[in-house]
Amino acid sequence: MTFVQTELASQPANWSRAAELADGLRGSGRLPETGERTAVVGCGTSYYMAQAYAALREGAGEGETDAFAASEFPAGRRYDRVVALTRSGTTTEVLHLLAAARGTARTTAVTADPETPIRSAADDLVVLDFADEQSVVQTRFATTALTLFRAHLGLHTESVVADGERALVEPLPEGITDCGQFTFLGRGWTVGLANEGALKMREAALAWTESYPAMEYRHGPISITTESTATWMLGPAPDGLAEQVGATGGLWVAGELDPLAELVRIQRLALALADARGLDPDRPRHLTRSVILEGE
Numbered sequence: 001m002t003f004v005q006t007e008l009a010s011q012p013a014n015w016s017r018a019a020e021l022a023d024g025l026r027g028s029g030r031l032p033e034t035g036e037r038t039a040v041v042g043c044g045t046s047y048y049m050a051q052a053y054a055a056l057r058e059g060a061g062e063g064e065t066d067a068f069a070a071s072e073f074p075a076g077r078r079y080d081r082v083v084a085l086t087r088s089g090t091t092t093e094v095l096h097l098l099a100a101a102r103g104t105a106r107t108t109a110v111t112a113d114p115e116t117p118i119r120s121a122a123d124d125l126v127v128l129d130f131a132d133e134q135s136v137v138q139t140r141f142a143t144t145a146l147t148l149f150r151a152h153l154g155l156h157t158e159s160v161v162a163d164g165e166r167a168l169v170e171p172l173p174e175g176i177t178d179c180g181q182f183t184f185l186g187r188g189w190t191v192g193l194a195n196e197g198a199l200k201m202r203e204a205a206l207a208w209t210e211s212y213p214a215m216e217y218r219h220g221p222i223s224i225t226t227e228s229t230a231t232w233m234l235g236p237a238p239d240g241l242a243e244q245v246g247a248t249g250g251l252w253v254a255g256e257l258d259p260l261a262e263l264v265r266i267q268r269l270a271l272a273l274a275d276a277r278g279l280d281p282d283r284p285r286h287l288t289r290s291v292i293l294e295g296e
Contacts, residue, residue: 002135002271002280002281002282003133003134003135003282004133004135004137004139004204004271004281004282005271005281007133007134007135007139007140008139008140008168008264008267008268008271009168010140011139011140011143011144011164011168011264012161012162012164012165012168014130014131014140014143014144014147015143015144015147015156015160015161015164015260016158016161017130017131017144018128018131018144018145018147018148018151019147019148019151019156021126021128021148021151022147022148022149022151022152022156023151025126025148025152026152029124030108030124030125030126031083031108031124031126031149031152032057032062032063032065032080032081032083032108033081034062034063035062035063036063036079036080036081037063037064037065037078037079037080037081038054038057038063038064038065038066038079038080038081038082038083039065039066039067039068039073039077039079039081039082039083039105040053040054040057040065040066040067040068040082040083040084040085041067041068041069041070041073041082041083041084041085041094041097042069042070042084042085042086042094043069043070043071043086043091043093043094044138044199045087045138045142045196045199046085046086046087046138046142046145047067047068047069047070047085048142048192048193048195048196048199049085049142049143049145049146049192049196050067050068050083050085050192051067051189051191051192051195052146052189052190052191052192052193052196053065053067053083053146053149053189053192054066054067055067055188055189055191055192056149056150056153056155056189057149057153059188059189060153060154060155062153066079067192069093070084070091070093070094070096070097071093073097075100078104078105079105080105080106081105081106081107081108082097082098082101082105082106082107082108083107083108083109083110084097084098084107084108084109084110084118084122085109085110085111085145086109086110086111086118087111087112087113087132087133087138087141087142088111088112088113088116089109089111089112089113089114089115089116089117089118089119090113090116090117090118094109094118094121095117095118095121098118098121098122099121102123106123106124107121107122107123107124108122108123108124108125108126109121109122109124109125109126110126110128110145110148111125111126111127111128112127112128112129112131112132112133112141113129113132114127114129126148128141128144128145128148130144131144131145134282135281135282136203136282136283136284137200137203137204137270137281137282137284139200139264139267142196143260143263143264146260147160147260150260159258160258160260160261163257163258163260163261164258164260164261164264166257166261167257167261167262167264167265167268168264168268170265172265172268172269172272173230173232173251173253175251176230176251176253176269177269177272177273177276178228179228179229179230179251180208180228180229181207181208181209181210181224181226181228181229181230182198182201182207182208182209182210182229182230182231182232182269183198183209183210183211183212183217183221183224183225183229183230183231183232184197184198184209184210184211184212184231184232184234184266185211185212185213185214185217185231185232185233185234185237185241186211186213186214186233186234186235186259187213187214187215187235187236187238188235189259190234190235190259191211191213193234193259193260193262193263194211194212194213194234195211196263197209197211197232197234197262197263197266198210198211200266200267200270201266201269201270201273203270203281203284204270204271204273204274204279204281204284205270205271205273205274205277205279205281206277206279207270207273210224214233214237214238214241215238217231217241218241218244222244222245222248225245225248225249225250226248226249226250227249227250228250229248229250229251230250230251230253231245231250231251231252231253232253232255232262232266233252233253233254233255234255234259234262234263235255235259235262237254242254
């Protein structure tokens with residue numbers, strides 16, 4: 001088995017551990033408190049998890065919450081808290097942002113490896129070392145970090161873990177590996193998951209993938225849908241969208257599990273396509289585990 005296969009399969013167990021950790025963090029001040037104006041930042045996969053968390057937190061009434069790619073953080077905007085997601089703890093853009101935010105906002109880093117520059121870059125550290133990965137392609141760290149946030153907001157249940165276990169064993173949608181183009185759709189917090197699903201397909205399988213807010217799909221992107229296209233919805237679909245996609249001849253996939261578990265199914269699809277195409281998902285083209293810019 002590849003590293004990424006092994007790490008992918010460990011996700012439900014890691015989610016349970018993250019939920020327990022979240023219980024112990026309540027009241028500690030290490031994660032955003034109710035009412036704090038919060039920015040959540042990351043790069044790549046971590047940015048998409050930041051998008052999901054920001055929508056969940058603001059939707060739960062915990063306070064205004066924005067998500068940014070670390071390189072695109074608006075320097076003139078003020079927040080009570082900046083939360084940085086970084087699996088490696090070494091990503092240049094994240095370290096630069098935390099240095100710039102020092103003294104203007106309380107900063108929290110969620111990482112898998114505390115023995116890195118992130119230890120001194122942030123005011124507070126939350127360590128998910130049990131979810132660290134050898135693979136370049138992220139699976140379990142990202143979903144475990146999001147589970148930590150969901151649990152801290154009171155939005156995680158053991159049914160999510162049960163759905164994750166189902167996602168590991170149930171067959172992929174019939175005919176989906178024969179498709180040549182894949183579109184992932186979300187609403188609210190699952191827009192970030194849709195973006196991440198598309199990224200996984202590109203990284204591991206070099207697949208042609210796109211992602212959109214579901215209501216935006218009718219505003220142009222549906223025009224690319226054909227008999228060789230799969231459109232995968234994470235969470236409840238807008239009324240009539242499944243029928244519209246069906247009318248194009250494309251394959252419609254209605255996500256019936258918790259959206260985080262649906263992301264696990266998409267990860268499995270990415271690996272299945274990589275295998276069919278003779279690709280090694282542990283060695284994705286042009287990618288490294290962390291982006292460290294020259295001179296840093």
